[in-house]
Every structure is written in structure tokens, then in C-alpha cells.
Amino acid sequence: MGIAMKDLTNELKSYLAQLGAIAVGVASVDRYEGAPAGHHPAEYLPGVKSVVTFAYNLGKGAVNNLPVSRNQYTQEFDAANAVLGQMAHKAARFLENKGYESIAFGPEASVGDYSRLKGDFSHKHSAVLCGLGNFGINNLVINPEHRSRVRFASVLTTAELEYDEPAESKDCEKCLQCVKICPSGALENWKGNYSSQTGWVINKERCAHYIFVVNQGKRCGMCVKACTGK
């Protein structure tokens, strides 16, 4: 049983790496106890045992040259989401073909999430619980190699897998570049609210207004660009 679990986990991780994932983490569903009502994995997949969250990086050129490259950043964002959506779909299918009911949670808010500014399942909280990084003050999860220039997707599964250690508490460098550069002021209220383990609730309305009203849907990404760790 132990060896089979390990083999299945390794097989799944290599499959995701082959599809382009730059990091894959696996957590036991017990770690999601703190998820609020409506956002717990078991509400979506009764019998869920494991959660797999994985990351795909954004291209450097599109991010580094913001805001001039806003059109290209928006295209990069869409392309990365398409890759992640396929990865999540294929990983869930891989597990179902092995006999384990699974659900893919794609990267995007294509199912009405934007109207309530919430997803069904938080990839960022899951990324921390799967050991992929910690929240920064920009309220994005920072990957050691690619900083905030990563996007996530997740799969919930009834398969029991081998689990990675969750990320230890580690604050970001607190350089405040993200707070200073944010054109909408959405990150101003971080003091006393920020936690490297659970993030904080930014002023979502300001951020969404800047993206969807001021920029007519073109993505902003300045808090992604700002976070270099230097």
C-alpha cells in the first residue's frame, strides 16, 4: 500500500512536470480545516483524501516590461491559464483512469467567480498547504525561484497520496514595492492584516475596478512585477 501510494504520487508528479508544471505539491485534506464554508474541498468532492496544487510560470518579458507590455501580459496570462486548465484536466483524468474520482479546479474565474470576487477553491491557500511557497504582502504566493510570477491550478482526488510538508511561516522581504506601485491602492491596508500562511483580504473592489473598468479587462500585474525580492 505504502509503495503503491508513493509510485502513484511519483507518476502523477512526473506527468505534471512533463506537461510543464514547474512545481507540484500534495497535501492531505486534513490540512484544509481552516477553509471557510463554501470553500472546503469536501464540499466539492465527498471522500476527497488529497489535494494536488501545481504552478506554471509566466514569461519574463511580458511581466518585466509592464505597463507598456500590458497587451502581451494579458495574452501571457490567457496562454498560461490555457496550459494550466489542460494540466488540471489531464491530471484529474489520469487519476480517474487509475480508479480514483477526482475534480480539476482550473486557474481562472470563468464560472462566475469575478462577480463575487471569490473562487470556489483557493489555489493560493492550497499552494501554501502543499509547500509551494508563502503569501507575500502583495497577497500572492511567492515561489522561491519565480517569485509571484507563477499561476496555479489544483486537483482534488479520492486517492491517498504521499504528502509534501506544508510551507513553514516565512514573511516576504517587506520591501513594500508592491504597495507603492499598485495603481489602485488595493494593498494599502496590509499592516496588522498580512499573514504569510493565510494571506489577507486586500481591497478587491479597487483592484477589480482598475482591471475591469479602468483597463477594460486588460490585466494589471504591477504587484507581480514589483516583487523581485531585492
Ligand code: B12
Ligand atoms: C477572484 C480572484 C481575483 C479577484 C479578487 C482577488 C483577491 N485577492 O481575492 C481580482 C479580480 C481582484 C484578482 C486580481 C488578481 N489576481 Co486573482 N484570482 C481570483 C481567484 C479566481 C479566486 C481568489 C479567491 O477566491 N480566493 C479565496 C477567497 C475565498 O479568499 P477571500 O475572500 O480573500 O477569503 C479569506 C477567507 O475566506 C480565507 N480562506 C479562503 N480560502 C481558504 C482556504 C484555507 C485552507 C484557509 C486556511 C483560509 C481560506 O482566507 C482569506 C483571507 O485570508 C483566484 C483563483 C483561485 N481559484 O484561487 C485568482 C488568483 C488568486 N489570482 C491571481 C493573480 C495572479 C491575480 C492578479 C495579479 C491578476 C492581474 N491583475 O494580473 C491580481 C492580483 C491581486 C492581488 N494582489 O491579490 C493568482 C495568484 C497567483 C499567485 N502567485 O499567488 C490566482 C491564484 C490565479 C491562478 N490560477 O494562479 N483576482
Ligand code: SF4
Ligand atoms: S493587480 Fe494591479 S491593481 Fe490589483 S493589487 Fe496588483 S498592482 Fe494593485
Ligand code: SF4
Ligand atoms: S514586493 Fe516586497 S513587500 Fe511586496 S510581496 Fe514582494 S517582497 Fe513582499
